[in-house]
Amino acid sequence: MHARDDARPVGQPFIIPIFLPHMGCPHQCIFCNQRAITGQSAQTPSADQIQQAVRRFLNYGKKRPSTTQISFFGGNFLGLEKETIRSLLGAAMPFVQAKEVDSIRFSTRPDTINPESLSLLEGFPVSTVELGVQSMNDHVLDTAGRGHRASDTIVAAGLLKNRGYQMGLQMMVGLPGDDDDGAMETARRIVELAPDFVRIYPTLVLEGSQLARQFREDRYHPMALAACVTLVKRLLLYFNTHHIPVVRMGLQASDGLTRAGGFVAGPYHPAFGHLVHSEIVLGAISSELDRMEKRPDPLTIFVHPSMVSRVQGLRKQNIDRLKHSFALKKIVLLQDAHLAKGHLVVAGEKIILP
Template sequence: MDTRDGARPVGQPLIIPIFIPHMGCPHQCIFCNQRAITGKTAQTPSADQIQQAVRRFLKYGKKRPSTTQISFFGGSFLGLEKKTIRSLLGAAMPFVRAKDVDSIRFSTRPDTISQESLNLLDGFPVSTVELGVQSMNDQVLDAAGRGHRASDTVVAADLLKNRGYEMGLQMMVGLPEDDDDGAMETARRIAELEPDFVRIYPTLVLEGSQLAGRYRDGRYHPMALAACVTLVKRLFLYFDTHHIPVVRMGLQASDGLTSSGGFIAGPYHPAFGHLVHGEMVLDAISSALDRMEKRPDPLTISVHPCMVSRVQGLHKQNISRLKKAFDLKKIVLHQDGCLAKDYLMVAGQHVTLPQTMVR
């Protein structure tokens, strides 16, 4: 099976996830319960299991992906035993040789990155490495039980860049001992490392985590959803000004995260990223209306068809908020396929959105 031929139109990148929950992690971070997140137990997947999973994913979709990667997620990949690392990479290798898959990626802790550990990857088609940074504040890292320093992230980023890997950095908001200013400082220090992309995760209280006990006895208070959305919006815009794509906002949980009882409290929403994008669009439209001496009513907003849901907001909340804030009786959305996705027309005025939010 060759997914790289030109028989099908090209679609979005495909990442094939292979979960290794909590494997290779020397610490149990206070927020962590990988089984609740992934629905998987800590067990090394066999070569046969990996290959079955990859074949299953390669069958999906009418369009061939622009790129395809096998990704080892959920644990700390370079914290595994050497023979396990080689075994997992070896199970993925045949798909790259057959050109069904372009490369391999994985996530790992910053303190697992060294010249020696990266040497283990020699001969394997690994192209992307993600680091679970979480924070660049040592006090926050200590409170979260991470067991590494911010300096470990700086060293790891330098090693990965020197080896030519695509590098992603993951950060968290709402950790104990952290606040909005601390999160923005983490973003600033992450941007200095020039990652190729970033993920932003809210801290959630999961059953089976140490944070659950602290939450129940009142020692930890998770962020409210609205406050978290606003903070992540600020972070997104900060990274955007530094030309760093934010590829995910919010936890990519299994379908069973809430139904299984794994989730207890915190700013979880299945459409968290949509909430963030919606608030950015709301801000942009509100700013345009603030500049108008006279606001037409009904107000017409022209938008590319694919951006309608973001203009409306979840459950059309943006429309309701705009009507209330600007005393408007009616708002008309006009779909215009000729408009660029990062442009709106608000009563004839051009409004520009961050390009990275429409990719």
């Protein structure tokens, strides 16, 4: 059995995470400290622990999307011992058989994908595989200590596609030796591989990582938050143009990052994705105002209720920037539930967000 024949289209499934911090990794990349990210130490979870974790999420009362997946994150899944792989999948499988969960997914390194490793998945309801690509530039990969090449990603993507798996590719921005042009080139090469979805992560300096030492020795300078948001906005718009969903931008807020000592430096924000979307909205409104010969003041903007925060920006920064840039005294936001979420009406002119 390869990928599940009834695998559903990629949307935003309800993810039940099982963290395997740094497990299966042949070495530690310079940016990595999975314990700081997950707040957990490296220890293979038992079948009982997995089943308890899944049951806890399933019993959570909040209404879930139609698709639910058990996900093994944080390590190099196919780099684990064969028996460990089978044991972990075997612990998750009964929930799929009972139709409580739709399928299983995991993340792994590109250089662990080969016919032999994929044969281990036969008989298990795995539908989605994520690859930690990080960059498609071999120099950047070498500098980051990844230990694989861009060519490994190309081969892995082909194998996953041929076997019918849904494929997600994860990229990073701000790695040592990389720049904005390099990130855009990685995005272009990722598009050529036709993934089902993408994640974009800023490079952060985490305590216990090699990058932390380089930062303290003034040999690595992380991206500023504003510059990182602008770059990730460009990447998001590029992937949108090619109809590839970006399902996450930035690391999730976690105890490991927010507690004292986990996070050292870099473009971290608990609402990083919101910052990116807000900058897209600001750019769209600014472009429309630039086209107007005469701008009304007060300026009225109609917006779907769910989009108000993106239009306002964090701490209403978008409103302040619009007032300053266009010499406006007042901006009025009016909610209109009949508007599509991606539409705005600015001074009577409809804007469709990219």
